[in-house]
Amino acid sequence: MTEPTVGSLRVPGATLRYEVRGRGPLLLLIPGGAGGAAAVEEIADAFAADHTVVSYDPRGMGGSPLDDPEAEQRVSEHADDALRLLDEVSPGEPARVFGASSGAIAALHLLATRPDRVERVVAHEPPVVEVLPDAAVHRALVARVQETLRTRGLMPAMSVFAEGLRKEGGGDTAGPRGVTELPPRAAARRERTMADLPYFVGRIVPSFMAYTPDADRLAGLSGRLVLAGGEDSRGELPYRTAAFLADRLGSELRHFPGGHTGLTTHPAAFGAHLREALGA
Template identity: 70%
Template structure:
C-alpha cells in the first residue's frame, strides 16, 4: 500500500491529523464510529487512481487531539472541521464527499451549511433517527444509554445501545445471527476501536443521534445528495433514516454491499459501488 502524504490542520479546539493519496479532483472521506484515517486506508488507496483522496481522524479520535479532552461535541463543529479540510485541500473548487454513519451526519450538515463547496455528498446510513416518525422512542433510548454510561460504565451502555439498533423483531429470533468475518486489516484495528469507544459512546452518540437536520434545506439540495444504505441492513435502526429521507425527497436509495459496516466487511465491493456512484 502506498504511503500517504500526512499533515495536521489547526481548527477550533483541536488539531486534525489528515492523509492524502492520489491525484485528480478532491474526494473527502469522513469516517464514522471510532474509525479514523486508518479505517479508510484501503478504500482511499483503491480510489486514489481517480481522485485526490483525503481522509482524517475526527476530532478527539486517533491523532486528532482536542485542546480540552472533556469538551462536548457537536455535529456543526465536526462538519466545520470537514469544511476547513476542503478549504485547505481544494480551495475555491467544490469537492465530492463521502460519509459513513456518524460521518454521514457530519456530511449532511456540511452540505446544508456549505453547499457551494460540495459537488456531491454520498451518505451511508447516517443515524439521524430524529427524522423518523418514532423519534420519541429513540430519544428515550439515548437517555437510557447516557444514564447507563454514567452510572454503570461502558459495556452496560453498549449493550443497551446495541439492543436499540438491532433489526425490528430481532428479539424474537431463536438464535443470534452470525456476524461476518472481518478482513485482517479491520481485525487488526480492534484495539484502536475499543480505545475510542468511551469517547464515542459518551460524546459522539448523544450529540450526533439527537441531531435534527434542516430537512427543507436538504430537500432543496437533494440533487447534490446520494442517500445510501446496506443491502443486508433493512429493518435495522441505522438503515431506516436514509430510507425515510430517500422516500421523503423522492430519491432512489442507493444500496451498498453488506450492512451498516459494509465498508469494513466488504471493502472491495463497497469501494467499487462508491466509485460507480460518484461517477453517475
C-alpha cells in the first residue's frame, strides 16, 4: 500500500479532502456511490508506480464536508470540484480521468466543458438514464426511491432502488458471479460507506440521474472517451445507459471485470483493464 499525501482544498460551498500518490502523468480518480477516496485506493496504489494519482472524497462525503449540509447537489458543481483539484495539483497539465457510476457522470461533464484539461476519460457505467428511450420510467423510479426514503427510511429506499436497477425482465443482481465476499480492504470500508449512504441516496441520486449529457459535444470528443460496462452487469440499468451512450457516440463499449462495483470486487483485474483503456 502506498501512503498518500493528504490535502485539503476549499471550493465554493465545501472543503475537499484529497489524496496524492506517486509520480508521473496525472491520473484523477472520481469515485462513485458513497465510497469516497477509500473506494479507489487499490486502483490508486496500482497506478502510483508510474502516475501522479489524485483521488478524493466528493463534496458531502467522508472528509469533504459541505458548508450547508442541506445544499442541493449539481453535476456541474461536482465536475468543477474535479477541475479545481487538477488545477491545485498540476496547473495546466491535461489529465487522464477515471470515473465510476456517479463519478463517471462528473467525468463526462468535465470532458464536455473543459476538454483542454482532459487527455482521456474512462467512464464506467454512468447512470445517465436521460439518454434512454424509456427515461420516464427511470424518473419514476427515482421519485419512488425519494418518497420511500422520506416515509420509510434508508433500507427500504435502497431496496426500491436496487429493484429498479435490475436487468430488464427481472433476474438476479445480488452480486457479481462467483464472488461470495468482499476483499478485506473493501469490507473494512463498509462502515464509512453506510454512513454516507443517506446523503448519496437523498442528494446525489436524484440530481445525477436527472442529468442529460451533451451527446453532440461528447461525439466530437469521442476519441478521448472510453465508455465501459461490467461483464457481470449486462442488462442492468447503469450498463444499459453506458451501452446506449456508446452506440449513440459511435464508439465501442469496453467490458471490465465484475459488475457495477467491479473496481471493489475485482481490483487487480479491474486496474489492469483500466490501464489498457487509458493507454497507460
